[in-house]
Amino acid sequence: MSAEGPAPATMRTTYREAVRQAIREALLADERVFLMGEDIGRYGGCYAVSKGLLAEFGPERIRDTPLSEGAYVGAGIGAALGGMRPIVEVMTVNFSLLALDQIVNNAATLLHMSGGQFNVPVVIRMATGAGRQVAAQHSHSLEGWYAHIPGIKIVAPATIEDARGMLATALRDPNPVLIFEHVMLYNMEGDLAATAGAVDIEKAVIRRPGRDVSLLTYGGTLFKTLEAADALAKEGIQAEVVDLRSLRPLDEATIVGSVSRTRRAVIVDEGWKTGGLSAEIMARIMEHAFWELDAPVARVCSAEIPMPYPRHLEQAALPQPAAIVAAARGTLGR
Amino acid sequence: MPSLGADMETGTLVEWLKNPGEPVHRGDVIAVVETQKGAIEIEVFETGVLDRVLLTPGVKVPVGTPMALISTPGGPPATAAAPPPAAPAPALVQPLRPSPPVAPAPIARVGVAAGPRPHVSPAARKLAEARGVSAAALTGTGPGGAVVRADVERAAAPPPAEGPKRAGLDLGEMRKAIAAAMARSKREIPHYYLSQPVDMSATLDWLKAVNAARQPPERLLLAVVLLKAVALALEDFPEFNGFYRDDGFHPSETIHPGTAIAIRGGGLVAPAIHDADEKTLDELMAALHDLVARTRAGRLRSSELFDPTITVTSLGERGAESVLGVIYPPQVAIVGFGAPALRPWVAGGRIEARPLMTVTLAGDHRVSDGHRGALFLLEIERRLQHPEDL
Numbered sequence: 260m261s262a263e264g265p266a267p268a269t270m271r272t273t274y275r276e277a278v279r280q281a282i283r284e285a286l287l288a289d290e291r292v293f294l295m296g297e298d299i300g301r302y303g304g305c306y307a308v309s310k311g312l313l314a315e316f317g318p319e320r321i322r323d324t325p326l327s328e329g330a331y332v333g334a335g336i337g338a339a340l341g342g343m344r345p346i347v348e349v350m351t352v353n354f355s356l357l358a359l360d361q362i363v364n365n366a367a368t369l370l371h372m373s374g375g376q377f378n379v380p381v382v383i384r385m386a387t388g389a390g391r392q393v394a395a396q397h398s399h400s401l402e403g404w405y406a407h408i409p410g411i412k413i414v415a416p417a418t419i420e421d422a423r424g425m426l427a428t429a430l431r432d433p434n435p436v437l438i439f440e441h442v443m444l445y446n447m448e449g450d451l452a453a454t455a456g457a458v459d460i461e462k463a464v465i466r467r468p469g470r471d472v473s474l475l476t477y478g479g480t481l482f483k484t485l486e487a488a489d490a491l492a493k494e495g496i497q498a499e500v501v502d503l504r505s506l507r508p509l510d511e512a513t514i515v516g517s518v519s520r521t522r523r524a525v526i527v528d529e530g531w532k533t534g535g536l537s538a539e540i541m542a543r544i545m546e547h548a549f550w551e552l553d554a555p556v557a558r559v560c561s562a563e564i565p566m567p568y569p570r571h572l573e574q575a576a577l578p579q580p581a582a583i584v585a586a587a588r589g590t591l592g593r
Numbered sequence: 594m595p596s597l598g599a600d601m602e603t604g605t606l607v608e609w610l611k612n613p614g615e616p617v618h619r620g621d622v623i624a625v626v627e628t629q630k631g632a633i634e635i636e637v638f639e640t641g642v643l644d645r646v647l648l649t650p651g652v653k654v655p656v657g658t659p660m661a662l663i664s665t666p667g668g669p670p671a672t673a674a675a676p677p678p679a680a681p682a683p684a685l686v687q688p689l690r691p692s693p694p695v696a697p698a699p700i701a702r703v704g705v706a707a708g709p710r711p712h713v714s715p716a717a718r719k720l721a722e723a724r725g726v727s728a729a730a731l732t733g734t735g736p737g738g739a740v741v742r743a744d745v746e747r748a749a750a751p752p753p754a755e756g757p758k759r760a761g762l763d764l765g766e767m768r769k770a771i772a773a774a775m776a777r778s779k780r781e782i783p784h785y786y787l788s789q790p791v792d793m794s795a796t797l798d799w800l801k802a803v804n805a806a807r808q809p810p811e812r813l814l815l816a817v818v819l820l821k822a823v824a825l826a827l828e829d830f831p832e833f834n835g836f837y838r839d840d841g842f843h844p845s846e847t848i849h850p851g852t853a854i855a856i857r858g859g860g861l862v863a864p865a866i867h868d869a870d871e872k873t874l875d876e877l878m879a880a881l882h883d884l885v886a887r888t889r890a891g892r893l894r895s896s897e898l899f900d901p902t903i904t905v906t907s908l909g910e911r912g913a914e915s916v917l918g919v920i921y922p923p924q925v926a927i928v929g930f931g932a933p934a935l936r937p938w939v940a941g942g943r944i945e946a947r948p949l950m951t952v953t954l955a956g957d958h959r960v961s962d963g964h965r966g967a968l969f970l971l972e973i974e975r976r977l978q979h980p981e982d983l
Contacts, residue, residue, distance in 0.1 A: 522716050522742060553714040553741040592736040 268453040275445040277423035277455075278308050278384075282346060285430055286316055289344055292430065295322035295331055296348030305350050306386055306445050332358035332383065336366050336435075339381040344430050349385040352401045352439065366435040367410030378433040382426065388441040388479045388529055389577055395565035398573075400529040402439045402478075403536030406507040412436045413506040414460045417481035419449045421504060424458030436460070439506075441479030441529075463510035465517065469497035472587045473517040475540060476527035477503035480578050484527045487583035498587055506536060514540065515547045522553035523590035527578050532560045554590040559583050595635065596656045597628055597898040600773040604628050605653040606660065611643045616730035616748075617663060618721075622894065624660065629770035630862055631763065631891035633898060640727055641665035666711075666729055712739035724749035767860040778919050782837075783958040786917050789970040791977055792940070793933050793948045799980040816852075816907045817877040819930050821983045822976040823905050824848045824869035830969040832961040833926035833954075834902045842925065842960045851901025851921065852881065854888045862888055863904045863921060864897035874983060908932050915951035925957035928973070 272280075285292045294309060300323040303310030313321040324331035328349060335347035349355045355362070362383065369377045389398035406413045414429065414436065416422045422440070429436035466481065467488050476484040481502050488498040501517050503509065518524045524544055528537040537558045544556055562576040594604045607625040611617055622634040623643065644662040648654060713721070713728045717740045721728035726749045728740050735741035796818055804812040827834045827848050835844040848870040851863035866872070866880045887893055904927040908916055914934065918927035931951040938947035952973055956966045976983065 522714075550715045550719045553716045553743075554736045554739070589736060592734060592739070592741075 269450040270453055271448065272419060272451045273445070274419050274422045274440075274447045274449075275306065275308055277419045277451060278426070278440065278445075279310070279312070281423050281426040282309065282312065283315070285344075285346065285426060286312070286320060288427075289430070291342065291344040292346065293320040293322065293338075293343065294346045294348065295324050295335065297324055297326055297331075297350055299323060299348050304348065306440075306442065308445070309348070328354055328357035329361060333361040333365070335381050335383070336361055336369075336379055339366075339379045339435075340369070340377055345381050346426070346430070347381060347383045349383060351397050351442075352385050352387040353396050353399055355383075355385050356401075362405070362411065362435070362437070363408055367408050370434060371410060379435050380430070380433050381435050382429045382438065383435070384426075384438045384440060386442045387439045388443060389561075389566045389573055390443040390479070392568060392570055392573060394568040398566040400479075400561065402437075402506055403528070403530040403539075405437055406509075406536055406539070408507075410435070411507065412460065413439065414504060415439045415441070415478035415506055416504070417441070417444065417478050417502055419447065419451050420455055421458055423451060423455045425460050427457040428460045431457075432460075439478060443479050447482075461505050461508070461510065463501050463503045463505065463513040465499060465513070466502045467498070467500040469499035469521065471497045471499075471521055472523040472525060472590050473499045473501055473514075473521045474525050474527060474583065474587065475501045475503060475514060475517075477506060478529070480527045480529050483578060483580050484583055487580040487587065490580060490584050491587055494588075494593075496587060496591060496593075503540075509540065509543065511543055511547065514543060518544055518548045519551040522551055523556075523587075524552075525557045525559060525583065525586045525590060527559045527583055529561050529578060531563050532558055533563060535560065554592070557586040557590055559586050594626070594654050594656050594658045594660055595895050595899065597626075597630065597633055597895055598770070598774065600770050600777065601628055601656055603653050603655050604633075606648045606650050607632055608650050609646055609661075610634075613643055613645055615643050616727035617641060617643050618725050618727040621725055626895075629763075629766040630898065631767065631893070634892060634894045635660075636895050637663065639663045639665050640729075642727075642730055712737060714739055714741045716742040717745045720745045720749070764856070764858055764860050767856070767862070771861060774921060775919050778922050782920050782922065782925075784920060784955050785958050785963055785966065786953065786955050787963060787966045787970055788915055788917075788951050788953040789967075789974060790936075790949050790951050791974045792938055793950045793977065796977045796980040797933065797948055811875075813874055813878055814881070815933070816909070817874055817881055818977075818980055818983060819907055820850055820852065820866065820869055820877060820881075820905055821872075821874060822973050823903070823928050824850055825976055825983065826969060826972040827903065828870060829972060830965065832965060833956065833969060835925060835960075836902070836923040837925050837957060837960060838923055845902040847902065849900045849902045851904040851924075852884065853904060853906035854885055856889060862893070862898075863901060863906075864888060864893050865900040865902075867896075867900065903928065906930070915953050917953055918955045920955055920957055925960045927955045929953040929955070 282294060298305055299309040300313040300321045332347055335345040338345045366379045366381060369379050387402055388400050402413055414425050416425045425438060429438060467485060474484045484500050488500050491498045499517055499521055526537040526540050530536055537560055541556050559578040559582045564576060567573050567576055605627040607627050609624050611623045617623055617637050619638055619640045621637050623637045624635040625632050626635050641663045644664045646661045648660050711729045714735060717728050720742050726745055728745055731740045731744045731748050733740035733744055800813060831844040834848055835842060847868055849865040849867050850869050851865050853861060853863045855861055864884055903924055904921050906916055906918055907930040910932055912932040915931040916929035918929045920927050933948045933950040935946050936949040937944050952970055954966050954970055
């Protein structure tokens, strides 16, 4: 915060390690917190996020579950109703569809249906996105579907700071929070302040300011979008990059504020266009910033196909910096 | 040359404020014309491009003489309606009625045959409207050649520096104009007169309370409260709001009361405050300030002179007790407010000192009768008992 004094100590770390440290800290801070999911204990998690936690905290708090998303997500919701603070890990968003009934019909509704008597303070973490060649049943970005549902919060940490800080805030929330971690971010390295801790889970953040076009994105496409902004800067186009961070609720003020300054917007979303989160963001811009626009709002999204397995086809189906640059240029008539 | 009042027969072009080839937008001031009421800014009713001017400054022409050709997007080419280019501006010919250019082309008018509509971004449209620029006439630099905000910013150049001193008021000429209009009114209009004393306690108390919380520049004058009361009352009495022409009475759908403004050194003009019934008191106050300043500077706009649908005259605190007005043709009524003064008044069976104001109506008997006129005055009185609703 302050410009005075020595720079705070930082450490080199990874997104995966930041998530692990966030879980460790939560387990140490509150004995009601426990982690459960498939292969999270002995195996250490399919993305190795929970490696070592079983040895440190024991099987009571690091619980391997049967291969039934409906059962263990439901158990997590029940534990939350019973006063615990469960962190439920689902291997990928594709598998979470087996637990949709628990998430959409129970977690999201009980506060409302009990007339405010029952909170469900559960946190559900899951991996999302493509890029690891695990094909169409493990690679989709369905967080936009969840963002449709009132009663749950949806967040997407894209940076190491957010990976480290969003979990604590989500656990403090009295209502269900779903955290979407993009699979291509786990290996990302970066510096993290030794003092890094809880961060808000409501605000979008401008990761790069610019005056000519707003690039609105989140999660796994943030760094591709920043790369595109670098390329645009070489052409004299100053792109503003907005990291949405929270997908439900959307930070309308930041989105509308940015677009009202730049008068142009490109939405970058690894989900599909049709009925997707990008469509919702466009609608909000139409509702609140129509008169500020100088060009139709553009989108760079995944091809409308099940995610291909071959690497070249997978990469072709995903949003890439070159396509973002082209879309941004298009809004400027170049 | 537009008619800026029933009494105007000719006008002298003082200067053009737009050059041929420049885009013009509905409401833009494009020329200044010297009349008996001073220099009037002429507004344009078409959006398009000023194709050619037909008059040179200094020429005096009758009302109805074409002054310039404006080509509208989708309209017929302006040249189709042009007289031979060599024809000099008619020095003094028979007054013409302004008429639509030659063969009316209804298809072109609705724009169907007009070719592709130029793309103008929402942000550009908004700015163009605020700056009075015709965005459709600009060359766009946005996607697909669309006009974007930056294009409008470039086009909306800063207002030109003050040009040569413009013609101002000629009080002698104005006196002649008033003489002509008032003589015609008394010759042609069968006036009837009504008057009604109104207890102004409610209005004056309310005004005092409102103004107590305001800085002097933001305070409301009684005149705007009266204006609003008349405008709202007119909604139920259309026979006092409009114009009497050769073929009878034409009620006006909009309410644009002309406000009599006295000019220092003598003279009088009653320019319109547009849509007074829809304006808040603060908006009316701002409009009145603006109008008074421009009236005294001799810079009124053409629409303000030919738009008034009724006249309201308010004598103010130093005026006489009542005013029996003379209708300004082709209007059909004038409402007058005398000076408020403390007078004995019977309220609840007791005699009390109350601020009274005499409200009068001069009506055109060709259009309305005294019975309706009385109801109209009572409606104004009723409105003034509930100033907070104005």
